[in-house]
Amino acid sequence: MRSSMHTLQPRTWLNDEVIHYYLLLLSRNHESCHFFKSHFMTKLLNHGEGYRYENVRTWARRANLSSTRPGDIFALDKIFFPVNISGMHWALVVAYMKERRLQYYDSMFGDGQEYLSAIMQYLQDEHENKKSRALPHADSWQQIRCSRDTPQQVNGYDCGVFVCMFCAFIASNATLSFNQQHIHRCRDLIALSIMRGYITW
Numbered sequence: 450m451r452s453s454m455h456t457l458q459p460r461t462w463l464n465d466e467v468i469h470y471y472l473l474l475l476s477r478n479h480e481s482c483h484f485f486k487s488h489f490m491t492k493l494l495n496h497g498e499g500y501r502y503e504n505v506r507t508w509a510r511r512a513n514l515s516s517t518r519p520g521d522i523f524a525l526d527k528i529f530f531p532v533n534i535s536g537m538h539w540a541l542v543v544a545y546m547k548e549r550r551l552q553y554y555d556s557m558f559g560d561g562q563e564y565l566s567a568i569m570q571y572l573q574d575e576h577e578n579k580k581s582r583a584l585p586h587a588d589s590w591q592q593i594r595c596s597r598d599t600p601q602q603v604n605g606y607d608c609g610v611f612v613c614m615f616c617a618f619i620a621s622n623a624t625l626s627f628n629q630q631h632i633h634r635c636r637d638l639i640a641l642s643i644m645r646g647y648i649t650w
Contacts, residue, residue: 463609
């Protein structure tokens with residue numbers, strides 16, 4: 450982790466180790482949420498070759514471990530799927546489980562439909578695999594592409610910070626009220642959280 454902390458300096462692209470550790474800290478504060486690592490989406494899409502559920506069939510076992518239904522992602526409120534796009538950009542898909550909604554968040558206003566479709570198929574396959582029946586009301590799930598009010602970056606290197614903040618705000622049921630002007634302070638808060646071992650605001 451120490452070798453990755455330099456990516457929290459201004460004008461630097463956050464690497465996956467920093468993002469993963471920050472999301473781990475968030476998970477300790479939000480037991481009704483699960484935060485997958487970015488490798489999940491990479492595996493799910495078989496490194497760009499197409500959807501493959503078998504690659505991630507066991508990944509949900511660590512979800513919801515503090516409840517009486519460990520490994521059952523369908524008992525959660527929200528599931529977070531960070532997306533590393535071609536090693537050049539970070540984005541996020543959130544599954545709002547009780548609302549039956551998937552939403553894509555991208556600080557460069559990308560489309561995200563490929564990832565929404567993949568997560569929708571994953572939820573159906575996971576339900577079929579773990580519960581031996583089809584996902585109820587699968588046709589009623591909404592898939593929402595990046596909305597116009599999603600905070601946007603104005604450079605090519607702050608996307609990872611935006612994803613960390615998307616996760617922190619959404620997990621806390623807070624409005625995405627930050628913007629590019631706040632990002633330097635957000636980098637400091639991420640670094641301070643990592644050094645202290647708990648989320649700092």
